[in-house]
Structure formats: structure tokens, C-alpha cells
Amino acid sequence: MQLHFLPISASFTIFVLDKSIYLPIGMEYISVNEFARQHDLAERTVRNWCAGGKIVGAVLVGKTWSIPADAQLPRKGKPKASPLLRRLREEKEGRISGGIYHRTQIDLTYNSNHIEGSRLTHEQTRYIFETNTIGIADESINVDDIVETSNHFRCIDLIIDRAEDKLSEPFIKEIHRILKAGTSDSRKSWFNVGDYKKLPNEVGGNATCPPEEVHERMKALLSAYNAKASKSLEDILDFHHKFEAIHPFQDGNGRVGRLIMFKECLACGIVPFIITEELKLFYYRGLREWGSVNGYLTDTCLTAQDHYKVLLDYFKIKY
Numbered sequence: 301m302q303l304h305f306l307p308i309s310a311s312f313t314i315f316v317l318d319k320s321i322y323l324p325i326g327m328e329y330i331s332v333n334e335f336a337r338q339h340d341l342a343e344r345t346v347r348n349w350c351a352g353g354k355i356v357g358a359v360l361v362g363k364t365w366s367i368p369a370d371a372q373l374p375r376k377g378k379p380k381a382s383p384l385l386r387r388l389r390e391e392k393e394g395r396i397s398g399g400i401y402h403r404t405q406i407d408l409t410y411n412s413n414h415i416e417g418s419r420l421t422h423e424q425t426r427y428i429f430e431t432n433t434i435g436i437a438d439e440s441i442n443v444d445d446i447v448e449t450s451n452h453f454r455c456i457d458l459i460i461d462r463a464e465d466k467l468s469e470p471f472i473k474e475i476h477r478i479l480k481a482g483t484s485d486s487r488k489s490w491f492n493v494g495d496y497k498k499l500p501n502e503v504g505g506n507a508t509c510p511p512e513e514v515h516e517r518m519k520a521l522l523s524a525y526n527a528k529a530s531k532s533l534e535d536i537l538d539f540h541h542k543f544e545a546i547h548p549f550q551d552g553n554g555r556v557g558r559l560i561m562f563k564e565c566l567a568c569g570i571v572p573f574i575i576t577e578e579l580k581l582f583y584y585r586g587l588r589e590w591g592s593v594n595g596y597l598t599d600t601c602l603t604a605q606d607h608y609k610v611l612l613d614y615f616k617i618k619y
Contacts, residue, residue, distance in 0.1 A: 328369040329359075335367045339527060349374055373529060381464070382569045383618045388460050397430070400615045401460075404574075405429055408562065409452040411576050412555045415583075418445045425449055444483045451479050452555065459563035466526055467560065469518055475556050476549050485551060497550040504584070508547035517546050536564045537597055541590040571612070571619050573604035 332350070336343045350358040350365040354374035358367045381389070384400070391401035410425040419442065420428075427435045428449050434441075455478050465471060477494025480486055486493045496514040500507075509517050525531075525539050540561050547553045558575060565572035575583045579600055586597025612619050 329366040330369050332365050332367065335371070339373060339529070341529075373527060382566065384571070384612065385460070385463055385566045387615070387617055388566075392457060392460055400611060400617060402429075403611060405453055405456055408456060408558075408574050409449055411574050412558050413445070413449060413452060414577055415575065415580050416552075416554055418442075418448070420445050420449055429453055444485075447482050448479060451481055451483075454478050455555075455559050456562075459559055459566070463563055463566040465567075467522055467564070469515075469522065472518075472548075472556065472560065475559055476552055479552050479555060491550050496548050499550065501547055501550060503544065503547050503553070504588070508545065514546060514548045518548055521546065531564065531568050533565075533570055533601070534594070534598065536561055536568070536570070537590070537594075537601060539564070541587055541597070544587055571605050571609055573601050573608050575600075575604055576607070579604055 330338075332343050332346045335341075335355075336346045346355070346367075347365060349355050350360070350367065355367055355371050357371055358365055360366075387399070388401050388404065390396075391399045396402070406422070406426045406429050409429070410420070410422045413420065413425075424435075424441075427433070428446065432450075434446060455475050458475065458478060462471070473494050473496075480491075480493040483493075485491045490498050492498050496518075497511050500510060502508055521539065521542050525535070528535055540557050543557050543560065544553060549556065562572045562574075564570075582596070582600040582603075586600045589596045609619065
């Protein structure tokens, strides 16, 4: 009988007595304990996943499981859409007016754009959504406000259609591309619509991630977020704070970030929320203080959530 010894990780070497058991050369493996600590799981859960073939590439050597260092968490079955998400999709596909889809499109678009400086009123936003025309007279309106309002409606359709999709860089860039398409910014070569910023920017007078570091920072943020087996409201808010701190796009980061929050709430069966003008300053304070006083942002979003629950009660949608 020949003795084989194979490296599992920098701190781990395994001896194999059975020649039929062989781990691929060049692939790094970790122990059940290390995998469990990386993903904040119980070792028993990891061992059960290995035994059930749910962790791709896991190998049983003797009585010990060896797991590829880059192994992903098992994919769960597609969760059943929440009553709200089902209703939004039904009303969107049926082009039903006067329901929760209609109201969400107008309220989310108006408030998110208004926070960023749009001068369109709630009534003007409603008119554009309902008639696909402007219908504005005797006043000067920025064309970009109109274009971005129409684009924002399409962004909401995207997050409803693909609510359960895993967050990814291409998906987030697609939201930005739709939001800024046809605007004056899209005609600027340096603006990079649908892609990360080329020039440094700041938010609220604070420095953000340098352009050359955006990809790696976003990749790390998404990797950590997607590794969570389940996501709470706090996880979604933490992602939002980190996304806004990176500020990956030249402009439109706030609206893209709030669309992502709405999408992730739908995906996780959490009641979504809309940050209104009345909550704007509390929302900004919450982002600024996140990490030291998380309650500021959490309480603001819970208040906004309560407002949305009133709509769900009115339309008799369970949550």
C-alpha cells in the first residue's frame, strides 16, 4: 500500500492510504470547519450538504470531507413568489390600471427622481405613466426629467420581471443603462452610460471609490452579499450603504441603489418601501451614520415600509 500526501490548504495536509482516492493536483481544498466558518454555518449542516452531493466537488477521504476552496453554497429551489410580487406581475402583464402596480410605478418613480432634483410633480409623473405623453404647458421642464421618468418606469418593470435573479454586475449595469438612455448624459463620451464611472466623483461632499477600484469593490460586495443563505432587511440596507459609498456610476447611483433595494425586498419576501420627500433628510442621515448608529436608517425604512403596508392593506394583498 502506497502512502499519498496531498495539500488541502496552506495550513492543512491530508494523507491518503487508498490509491483510488485522489484529489486533483493544483486545486485548493479546505476542511468542513473552514467552510463552515467562512459562511457562518454549522459544521453538521456542511457535512450533510457534502453527503447529499449539494456542494459541488466535495470529496470524502476516509471519514473527512474535503471541499474546493472556491465551492459555492448549494442553490436552493426557486422560492415561491410573494403575494405582492405575483400581483405586480399579473397587473403588469394585464396592463391593469388603478392597482398596486400602477400606484408603485408612479410613487416610486416620482419620489426617487424627486430626491435627485427632478422638478416634475407627482401629477405630471402620473400623467406620463398613464398617457405616455407630456401634457405640460405654460412652464419650462427639463427634457432629461421627462426622459428619466419614462426610463424609470422601464427599470421598475425590469426589477419586477427579474426580482428573483441573483444580483450581478451586468444586472446592475443594465438598470443604469435603461435609466440614463437617451438623456443628455448619454451623449457625453466620458459619462459611460451602463458602465462604471471613468472620472472620480463624490456624494454629499464625501469622497467615493476611485474609478480604477470600482470593479473589484463591486465584485467583493456582490460576492459577500450573494453568499448569504438568506437575507434580512438589515442585509439589504447594509448592501445599499456600501453600494452608495462606492458610488460606481458617474450619476444615477441613488436611483439605481433604491431600485435594487426594492428588487431585493421583493425577492426575499420583505415588504418593500419608497423613500419619500418627507423622509429624505432622515434617509441621508441614516446612510451617513450607518455602521455607528444603524437604527437611523433602519427606522426610516421601517417607517417607509409602514406607508407601503397601508397600500397593501387597501389592495388586500397579504404580507
